[in-house]
Amino acid sequence: MKKIKIGLVGCGAIGSSLAKEIAFKMKESAVLSGLYDIRPQMSQALSRQLTKSEKLRVNSLEALIARADLVIEASSARAAWEITRKSLAAGRMVMAMSVGGLAGHLKELSLLAKRSGARLYLPSGAVTGIDALKAANIAGVKSIILTTRKHPDAFKGVAYVEKKFKLAGLKKDKVLFNGSALQAVKYFPQNINVAAVLGLAGIGLAKTRVRIIASPFTRKNIHEILIESKAAKIFTRTENIVHPRNPKTSYLAVLSAIAALKQIFQPVKIGT
Numbered sequence: 001m002k003k004i005k006i007g008l009v010g011c012g013a014i015g016s017s018l019a020k021e022i023a024f025k026m027k028e029s030a031v032l033s034g035l036y037d038i039r040p041q042m043s044q045a046l047s048r049q050l051t052k053s054e055k056l057r058v059n060s061l062e063a064l065i066a067r068a069d070l071v072i073e074a075s076s077a078r079a080a081w082e083i084t085r086k087s088l089a090a091g092r093m094v095m096a097m098s099v100g101g102l103a104g105h106l107k108e109l110s111l112l113a114k115r116s117g118a119r120l121y122l123p124s125g126a127v128t129g130i131d132a133l134k135a136a137n138i139a140g141v142k143s144i145i146l147t148t149r150k151h152p153d154a155f156k157g158v159a160y161v162e163k164k165f166k167l168a169g170l171k172k173d174k175v176l177f178n179g180s181a182l183q184a185v186k187y188f189p190q191n192i193n194v195a196a197v198l199g200l201a202g203i204g205l206a207k208t209r210v211r212i213i214a215s216p217f218t219r220k221n222i223h224e225i226l227i228e229s230k231a232a233k234i235f236t237r238t239e240n241i242v243h244p245r246n247p248k249t250s251y252l253a254v255l256s257a258i259a260a261l262k263q264i265f266q267p268v269k270i271g272t
């Protein structure tokens with residue numbers, strides 16, 4: 001079988017973990033064909049780590065797309081739409097991690113993919129239950145509530161939080177947000193991709209409820225999901241170990257992307 005050429009946009013916590021996995025553990029099915037980061041030193045350093053040279057680093061998104069069959073977006077919510085749109089338009093498969101940045105564009109993206117014959121993959125990320133939600137949604141889902149708890153450090157640099165709250169020295173849980181997934185992805189673009197995935201897999205972002213809590217009692221990213229549907233009542237709780245390079249990102253999100261990639265390569269697909 002021909003190996004799939006994978007180009008990676010964003011060489012931070014998720015991107016660098018994925019690049020290592022692809023380069024060293026997916027040799028049979030895939031080859032890393034390019035690395036692009038808006039900060040060239042990031043793609044340069046990663047290329048050196050992987051190949052002892054700069055041969056994987058490219059200078060533009062267009063150059064990356066030209067080298068790839070599949071583009072992985074692991075950059076930022078702000079950039080996700082442009083990267084995904086351009087890659088799909090060029091007929092490339094895309095796996096996007098910054099799902100919050102795509103939330104308002106799913107119809108256009110699906111049209112683009114249909115037209116070019118490409119495919120867009122959005123991994124489940126750091127939550128449990130997307131498989132059951134997709135199945136339950138066929139019969140009808142009444143409500144979805146996501147409650148996310150993270151250590152106050154995970155909200156550093158989030159403009160919405162820094163404007164409204166003082167989290168330094170927090171002694172008890174503080175509810176930072178209670179609203180729709182649509183608003184959550186707007187105010188917490190780096191923290192709450194899970195809300196976007198849930199919304200897209202279920203009853204839409206406007207109807208999906210989200211509570212975000214800063215908790216000084218945990219160093220984990222904890223997501224609880226309560227789904228009421230005609231087929232089942234579903235409750236899941238995922239206690240995520242944070243990524244060592246980025247406390248906003250959960251380790252499971254990286255593994256979820258690896259598992260999603262494996263689904264593309266493997267002839268047997270397990271799970272919905």
Ligand SMILES: NC(=O)c1ccc[n+]([C@@H]2O[C@H](COP(=O)([O-])OP(=O)(O)OC[C@H]3O[C@@H](n4cnc5c(N)ncnc54)[C@H](O)[C@@H]3O)[C@@H](O)[C@H]2O)c1
Pocket residue numbers: 009010011012013014015036037038039042074075076077079096097098099123124125126189190191193194245246248249250253
């Ligand atoms: N789907 C999920 O479950 C999930 C989970 C965690 C994080 N994420 C999202 O994945 C993305 C990456 O997360 P991370 O932890 O690796 O972040 P990170 O900050 O560690 O790395 C992001 C990298 O992307 C680069 N970048 C930013 N804008 C770019 C652009 N326009 N073009 C090229 N490169 C660009 C940055 O320079 C940086 O090196 C974020 O948007 C994050 O919100 C998704």
